[in-house]
Amino acid sequence: MHTDFKAIVLTNELNLSKIAQHFGVKLKFKWEDFLLLKGEQLKGIIETGENKQVYLFHYGSMVSVNLQHHEIMDVLRYLKRLDVQINEEKAFVYEDDYSLEVSLGEEPAINNDMMIVHEQKKYHTDLVATVIAKSVSLDKSEVEVDVLLDK
Numbered sequence: 001m002h003t004d005f006k007a008i009v010l011t012n013e014l015n016l017s018k019i020a021q022h023f024g025v026k027l028k029f030k031w032e033d034f035l036l037l038k039g040e041q042l043k044g045i046i047e048t049g050e051n052k053q054v055y056l057f058h059y060g061s062m063v064s065v066n067l068q069h070h071e072i073m074d075v076l077r078y079l080k081r082l083d084v085q086i087n088e089e090k091a092f093v094y095e096d097d098y099s100l101e102v103s104l105g106e107e108p109a110i111n112n113d114m115m116i117v118h119e120q121k122k123y124h125t126d127l128v129a130t131v132i133a134k135s136v137s138l139d140k141s142e143v144e145v146d147v148l149l150d151k
Helices: 016-022 069-082 122-150
Strands: 002-009 034-038 053-057 061-065 095-102 114-117
Touching: 002 122, 016 034, 016 053, 016 069, 034 122, 053 122, 061 069, 061 122, 095 122, 114 122
Parallel strands: 095 114
Antiparallel strands: 002 061, 002 095, 034 053, 053 061
């Protein structure tokens, strides 16, 4: 089994509570929490939500799981209607890809662009999504700090 992740930066900050409310999720989000959209919540945005997920983070990152580029664009356009700060033209300036491979024949491993496990657990997906979301957000922050320092 193979799972593909793509992290992008949508904006400086997302209002997860507002977005969650739209999808019928009534939780109070803390800074470190994420909003996970899957299945029924993605129905109507993309053709099929089966085996696909979207993670949204307060710090402006989005991680798509098993989505094709056109599906990511559909999600971006939909989210832009909920949060006008989202800039779809600049969404792919900071991006990162990662893969999670389930393989009994290989030794478990964690690499720069891939993780191999014998059995996939939910926390693997949450962990990979969180790490690459923070990574692209940090990339954006580093570039912005460099620009400020150069002035």
